[in-house]
Amino acid sequence: MQVTQPMPGQDPLAQLKDIHPPTEINWWPLDWGWWLLILSLVGVLIGFFIYWKRKRAFNRPRKEARHLLTLIKDTDENWPMQINEVLKRTALYYFSREEVAKLYGNGWRQFMLHHIADKHNKKLAAGLDTLQTQLYAPVKDNAQFETCIAAADLWLRHGSFSPSSTAPSHVSHAKETTHA
Template sequence: MQSSILSTHFVSSFLSSYTKSAAQSMPPANQMPVPPQQQDPLAQLRDIHVPTEVNIWPLDWGWWVAIAVVLLALFCLYKAITAHLRHNKARKQALALLESISAQQSNWPVALNSILKRTAMSYYPTQQVAGLYGKQWQAFLTSALKNSDSKLESDLGLLVSNVYQATPNPSDFETCKGAVKNWLSKAKLPKNKGAKGGVNDGGLNDGSHHDKQAKEPHHA
């Protein structure tokens, strides 16, 4: 009887101990088990690296060649523009001076012819032009034209004939002035004044010497 009581007591103690152990190992009823944390797949990617800035200095030899070519081209362009402006300087001065001549001037044929003479002397050797007058002068003006122009040649002849008239015909003024303007625009003027000194303004703005020659009929 006593052994039966001891067996019952042992079983009860074992069950009580097991129940307590199980109760301690179980989570609370209101707390759900947390699943193991999943690893973020993006964390395995490497960061984006900005490429190192390229240093352009020192320049490669190809850049130096390109720079040299550009500078040479700019220099040639500058020389061409300045040469063109210098070549047309006397022509432009003559066209500006032409606008100051009017039919009210008693010596307008001489004034118009003087512009032609002084402009020609700016581009041609002085000894070739200064002594020309009359038909020789008219022939020179005609030969300087780029293309043959019968009307312009006739108008230049009218101007030359008026130079030697004591009283020029006022009705011829516009024709003669137009002839001078057309010759200045259409004449093929050389870029080098012979072999001496190059092109100059021929004294278009200085007065005296060339004006005296132009006012003398035998030098017109």
């Protein structure tokens, strides 16, 4: 290896080349860690969207039932039966037909009380008692209408519903009768 000697009278530092800064670091292409983070965020967003859609679909019959309650008026001759029918159709959507269809009177009342949180039990029980007496009364007491509607709405809002194994067969029945 031959080293060149500087010429006499010339500054040896003048032979040095200028310092070149490193090239700028680009943000693209992304490193594998960023890809993992992006995929995780997309997965979480998709999971949240699926959860939201399922929850919304699951609660749709309750929402429709609450709307049907608003259509019932105290001037209707058979308003207690209409309220009870809305509750029964909603229960048929969420629970098996064998479990719900045979219920009436005190058994129906106990079923609804069993499927609500304890903190709402007393208020619901009083409203359901009023509804049951109005169902079988020869003359309807329209002053009790608000109490019955409130109890039905309470059960629809705070009832503990769970999808039954036979729910898909009742979906079309519940929707047909809801829109009738």
